[in-house]
Amino acid sequence: MEAPVQNVKSVRRSKEDKKLLKRQIKASHTLLKHEGITTASQPTQCVVVCNGGLGNGVSRELLMEVLTEGGAVESLLMPPNKPYSFATFASLSESQRAHTLCNGRVLQCNGHDVTLYCSYVLPVDGGVCECVSLPPGLCVLEDFVTPEEESRLLQAVDWTSHGDDVTAQRELKHRRVKHYGYEFRYDNNNVDKDKPLPDGLPLVCDAVLQRCLCDGHISVLPDQLTVNQYESGQGIPPHVDTHSAFEDTILSLSLGAKTVMDFRHPDDRSVAVVLPPRSLLVMKSESRYLWTHGITPRKFDVVPASTAERSGVVNFDPSDLTLSQRGTRTSFTFRKIRHTPCDCAYPSVCDSQRPASPPRLPVAHSDACHLEEQYVHRVYEEISAHFSSTRHAPWPRVRDFLLSLPSDAIMADIGCGNGKYLGINPQVFSLGCDRSVNLVSICAERGFHSVVCDALSVPLRSSAFDAVISIAVIHHFSTQERRLAAVTELVRLLKVGGRALIYVWAMEQEYRNQKSKYLKTNKNQENVENQENVENQENVENQETVENQENVEPKASKQNTESINDLDETKSESSVRQVHAGKVSSNPIRRRGGLWEGDPAQAECSHQSYSVRVSGSPRPVAPESEVEVQQSYYDQGNWCVVLQKTHQP
Numbered sequence: 001m002e003a004p005v006q007n008v009k010s011v012r013r014s015k016e017d018k019k020l021l022k023r024q025i026k027a028s029h030t031l032l033k034h035e036g037i038t039t040a041s042q043p044t045q046c047v048v049v050c051n052g053g054l055g056n057g058v059s060r061e062l063l064m065e066v067l068t069e070g071g072a073v074e075s076l077l078m079p080p081n082k083p084y085s086f087a088t089f090a091s092l093s094e095s096q097r098a099h100t101l102c103n104g105r106v107l108q109c110n111g112h113d114v115t116l117y118c119s120y121v122l123p124v125d126g127g128v129c130e131c132v133s134l135p136p137g138l139c140v141l142e143d144f145v146t147p148e149e150e151s152r153l154l155q156a157v158d159w160t161s162h163g164d165d166v167t168a169q170r171e172l173k174h175r176r177v178k179h180y181g182y183e184f185r186y187d188n189n190n191v192d193k194d195k196p197l198p199d200g201l202p203l204v205c206d207a208v209l210q211r212c213l214c215d216g217h218i219s220v221l222p223d224q225l226t227v228n229q230y231e232s233g234q235g236i237p238p239h240v241d242t243h244s245a246f247e248d249t250i251l252s253l254s255l256g257a258k259t260v261m262d263f264r265h266p267d268d269r270s271v272a273v274v275l276p277p278r279s280l281l282v283m284k285s286e287s288r289y290l291w292t293h294g295i296t297p298r299k300f301d302v303v304p305a306s307t308a309e310r311s312g313v314v315n316f317d318p319s320d321l322t323l324s325q326r327g328t329r330t331s332f333t334f335r336k337i338r339h340t341p342c343d344c345a346y347p348s349v350c351d352s353q354r355p356a357s358p359p360r361l362p363v364a365h366s367d368a369c370h371l372e373e374q375y376v377h378r379v380y381e382e383i384s385a386h387f388s389s390t391r392h393a394p395w396p397r398v399r400d401f402l403l404s405l406p407s408d409a410i411m412a413d414i415g416c417g418n419g420k421y422l423g424i425n426p427q428v429f430s431l432g433c434d435r436s437v438n439l440v441s442i443c444a445e446r447g448f449h450s451v452v453c454d455a456l457s458v459p460l461r462s463s464a465f466d467a468v469i470s471i472a473v474i475h476h477f478s479t480q481e482r483r484l485a486a487v488t489e490l491v492r493l494l495k496v497g498g499r500a501l502i503y504v505w506a507m508e509q510e511y512r513n514q515k516s517k518y519l520k521t522n523k524n525q526e527n528v529e530n531q532e533n534v535e536n537q538e539n540v541e542n543q544e545t546v547e548n549q550e551n552v553e554p555k556a557s558k559q560n561t562e563s564i565n566d567l568d569e570t571k572s573e574s575s576v577r578q579v580h581a582g583k584v585s586s587n588p589i590r591r592r593g594g595l596w597e598g599d600p601a602q603a604e605c606s607h608q609s610y611s612v613r614v615s616g617s618p619r620p621v622a623p624e625s626e627v628e629v630q631q632s633y634y635d636q637g638n639w640c641v642v643l644q645k646t647h648q649p
């Protein structure tokens, strides 16, 4: 009765052996095909262990444990991110024993099974490992805080309360983050320097920062703290901290668990640096300005086995690599807000030193002001004389509006330019204002009442005017928020019952066979303009308009007396058009957002000029509660509305 059982067992074993052999052969083919590694047909002292690699999640310690069951391992090469390793034994008998023990062996690795397949190879040369050094200006200080300080710092971060009034907390895709002092904004990679958060940095950081000061790592105390919390498997994309936002030195404290941070030079050199818990990373000069830093999202890092608990560069020496499991790491990054442009030695990566870069649509208040100053105010100041000499003819419908006012009316022209509308109706008391000192001087020379001011804060009494006009001005504001503020300011000036006439530059530069005079005269840019109009037509909902536009012969140019002035192609005139058209850039940025509802209003900016144009039937979004739209129409390449103030807010 014994014999048949034995037979069944041996048959089963030989079946399993065949299966194992098949898989082992397959593994050696894969090695040859993908890695160029040839296995030996006869036993050697060196065994390649397929699936026994760092890339499979097998650590040096675990693999070493099973290999030494076979004998003394002379060397174990574990190339980073590869699914295999090479073990060299002192003798052939030991390598054969290890081969037998390990081939088909199943290892438990962090909750999943890994089956090892072994083959013999000719002795492998580990190669000379190139020793890498830290990026210049970077250092890692181990045990910069004690375990007690570490837990105090971690406890100080309250992740349960969002408290946006004190700190700004955000759940990012790959980590969670909290800001102190100033909020760092991920939409423009900058901080609102004029909006500090009320509570500053947590007191618990004081001792650490004083130590940084005493040890000479910093010369001034930081005023911004970003706390990032990374779960195992989370990371942060490679980046350079915005130069214009922060001063040179950046400090980052690693708490809770270690990680490996990757630094990369623009020439593609990369350095992986181990940041142990309680260590302080100091980034200065080249490492802060030129190298990117980031954390690859993964659950294990490849680190040197001999110095796994230490800081420093990961030299990818396969004879000394192992895996380190990530835990929850919290970093405290301290930075000092920069208030003057960066003048670092790395202009190619410096946002303060790149005037030619296309501007983004502004997000922060200060960015919007800067953009308007650079692309609107400065341009008008420079071209004011020429601008004025070509702006005599009032637009008929604006003139009609002014002539319709009663004889004792008080009228304000916000953005009055050279004052061409201030003298239209001599029966009306007219007051103008403009942002350009030179244009207001021209008004004064012509005997008009005018003041220099910003259209967002007009120094005139509320509810004092029967009429307010703002002709081709509001599109110069670079954000929707600011355009709405400009309309609100106009309405503030109006008496109840008073009316405002607003013209804003339209995206559509021809409408119902009526071509804007900018289009008519702009021969140099005709092709571009026509092409853009085709795009714009797609945005116009009014089918009739589109059909009419299709009948327009693009190159036909109706001349009239008014456009003769504009045919004078001087540099400054073309600047004005650029200010309005924003068409210099070969790569304009287009985004949603604007003053008007209806078709999504569009803003467009380029790196040499800037303006905002709107498309679609105009209807002001705010301050709707106080006003009523009496009329809206298209005229002179602008969308226009007449509003009446119906009651006091």
Ligand SMILES: [Zn+2]
Pocket (backbone or CB within 6 Å): 243, 244, 289, 342, 343, 344, 345, 346, 349, 350, 351, 352, 353
């Ligand atoms: Zn810089």
